[in-house]
Amino acid sequence: MTDLSLPALALDLSPETLGPRLEAFLQATWSAPVRLEGWQRFPAGFSWVTLGCTCHVQRPQGHQSLALILRIGDPRGLLAPYVAEPEFRVLDALKTVPGLPVPRMHAYSDDHRIIGAPFLVAGRVEGDTPMPWKGNAEQRDAAENESLSREFTDAMAALHRVDWRASSLDRLWPDASPDTVARQQVRHWARHAGLLDVPRIHVPPQMHHAMRWLEREAPVAEQVTIVHGDFRVGNFLQKGGHITAILDWELVHAGDPLEDIAWAGLRVFAAGTPRIGGLIEREAFSRRYAERSGVRLRPEVIRYYEILGLFKSAAMLMGATQRVATGRARDVRMASMGFQLASTLLELNRLLTEVAA
Numbered sequence: 049m050t051d052l053s054l055p056a057l058a059l060d061l062s063p064e065t066l067g068p069r070l071e072a073f074l075q076a077t078w079s080a081p082v083r084l085e086g087w088q089r090f091p092a093g094f095s096w097v098t099l100g101c102t103c104h105v106q107r108p109q110g111h112q113s114l115a116l117i118l119r120i121g122d123p124r125g126l127l128a129p130y131v132a133e134p135e136f137r138v139l140d141a142l143k144t145v146p147g148l149p150v151p152r153m154h155a156y157s158d159d160h161r162i163i164g165a166p167f168l169v170a171g172r173v174e175g176d177t178p179m180p181w182k183g184n185a186e187q188r189d190a191a192e193n194e195s196l197s198r199e200f201t202d203a204m205a206a207l208h209r210v211d212w213r214a215s216s217l218d219r220l221w222p223d224a225s226p227d228t229v230a231r232q233q234v235r236h237w238a239r240h241a242g243l244l245d246v247p248r249i250h251v252p253p254q255m256h257h258a259m260r261w262l263e264r265e266a267p268v269a270e271q272v273t274i275v276h277g278d279f280r281v282g283n284f285l286q287k288g289g290h291i292t293a294i295l296d297w298e299l300v301h302a303g304d305p306l307e308d309i310a311w312a313g314l315r316v317f318a319a320g321t322p323r324i325g326g327l328i329e330r331e332a333f334s335r336r337y338a339e340r341s342g343v344r345l346r347p348e349v350i351r352y353y354e355i356l357g358l359f360k361s362a363a364m365l366m367g368a369t370q371r372v373a374t375g376r377a378r379d380v381r382m383a384s385m386g387f388q389l390a391s392t393l394l395e396l397n398r399l400l401t402e403v404a405a
Contacts, residue, residue, distance in 0.1 A: 059122060059164035061097065063087040069163045070118065074103070077155050081106040084116075095126045095298060100172055115172035117151065121165050126368055126382065127240075127298060132156040132166040134220055135297045138274065139170075141217050147199075147206040149173075149293050175285030175292040180319035180326030192289030197328040198336065199291040200284065204312070205341035207294075208273040208305040217274070224302035230266035233303060233356060234259060241363035242370065251366070254393045258359045261400060267349045269304035276300055279308045280317050281325025305343050310353030315395065316361065351403060358396040365389045 060066060067084050074082040086102040097120040105112045121130025136156035142148055152171035160166070178196065212218065224232075238244055238259050243251055277299025285292045312324055319326030324333050338345055366389065368382040 059120070061089070061099070061120075066099075066163060067101075070167075070169075073157065073162050074105075074155065074169070078105060078107075080108075095296070096120060096130070096168075097122045097125070114154075116154065117170045117172050119168045119170065120163065121167065121298075123165055124371060124379075126364060126371075128371075130166045130298065132158050132168050134300060136168055137217060137220060138300050139297060141212075141215055142207070142210065142274075145206055145210060147202045149203070149291055150297075151293050151295070173285055173293040175287040177284070177295075178281055178286055178327070180281050180317055180321075189289075193327060195289040196286055196291060197332065200281070200325075200328060201333050201336045202340055203284075203291060203294055204276075204279055204308060205337050205343075207276060207279075208308070208341045208343055210274055212274050212302065221302035224272050226269040226272055226304075229269055229272055229301075229303040230307075230352070230356070231263055233301075233307070234262045234266065234359070237356075237360045237363040241366045252362075252389075252393055254397060255359070255362060255366075258355065258362075258396055258400060262352075262356055262359060265352060265403075267304070267346075267352055269306075270344060270346075271305065272302050273305045273343075274300065275303035275305065275307050277308075278311065280312045280314075281327050282317065304349070304353070305341065306346065306349050307353045307356070309337070309345070310350045311357045311360075313350075314354060314357050314361075316392070351399070355396065355399050355403070358392060358399065362389060362392045362396060365392060 063084075067087070071082050071084050074084075083104040084101045085104070086100075088100040090098040090100065099118045099120070101116055101118065103114040103116045105114065121132060122128065123130075133156060136153050139150050140153045142150050143152060151173050153168065154171065155169040156167065157163075158166045212221075235244070238255075241251065241255060243255055243259055276294070276297060278296050279294070283296045284294050313330065317325050323329055334345055337343070365385050368385040369389070372379075372383045372386075
């Protein structure tokens with residue numbers, strides 16, 4: 049099971065404590081006086097804590113004001129323990145990729161002594177977050193939804209076209225290979241759910257069955273690309289029908305690009321519609337993505353990654369309930385995630401039954 053221990057330094061999000069700590073870090077990083085003000089906490093998300101502030105920097109060429117986003121890997125968060133460096137390195141490397149808008153990265157640290165947890169400092173991007181289960185697609189006109197559909201598809205294709213092995217990202221995933229990337233994800237999420245521990249917590253038998261099936265049927269990737277890991281409607285900002293930033297890169301890894309496709313298309317993100325994320329027509333998405341990415345869509349492999357996606361979802365839900373049960377999390381939203389486990393396991397059983405028929 050994922051390590052639930054906490055660092056020695058407590059995480060204090062009050063501006064009176066957090067502000068001076070971060071100011072000192074940024075001053076040392078930028079070699080310039082820094083003042084932070086206007087703190088705001090954003091309530092969305094179960095994983096990283098997200099705060100905003102205004103940063104005043106006094107540089108030799110003059111005063112500069114920056115709208116910043118601070119993302120903190122809360123030791124009690126859904127996917128703890130967190131590491132900031134991979135996300136920082138990836139987003140910094142992707143900042144010039146055409147068709148793939150990402151937040152500008154300013155700094156990061158995995159040293160818990162600075163503020164009490166790993167963190168990332170990024171530029172703030174304007175826009176709102178379309179959420180499929182809130183029916184936002186009906187609130188925009190057809191032209192805006194069509195634009196978002198195209199840009200979502202193109203952004204995924206652009207990500208999967210990046211030659212990461214020819215960049216500095218090669219050192220992040222030196223052992224990634226076509227015949228191991230699927231099993232690496234299976235083991236990662238099995239560990240998160242506690243399936244690899246000495247039995248001491250209740251684990252639904254469906255999870256053991258799914259884990260063994262996933263390990264046995266793991267496909268060989270035709271190519272290994274950067275995989276976002278949570279690429280879906282709900283994880284990007286938009287303004288006026290145009291995507292301004294793809295968000296939530298904490299699960300980024302090297303893997304099979306079909307993993308991202310399967311995850312984005314899960315029914316749980318479809319708001320009861322046949323569309324991807326309740327927004328994008330599946331045939332149009334598949335056709336456009338294949339044309340722009342050069343990736344061959346293999347239906348049987350996509351189905352495998354749909355099953356892996358449900359296994360991953362169940363592992364997240366189990367991790368949330370374990371944190372609440374052990375007193376490591378006090379977020380009532382994480383407690384309520386236990387109600388979703390049964391329906392997720394039922395959907396997992398449905399897909400496993402279909403592939404066995």
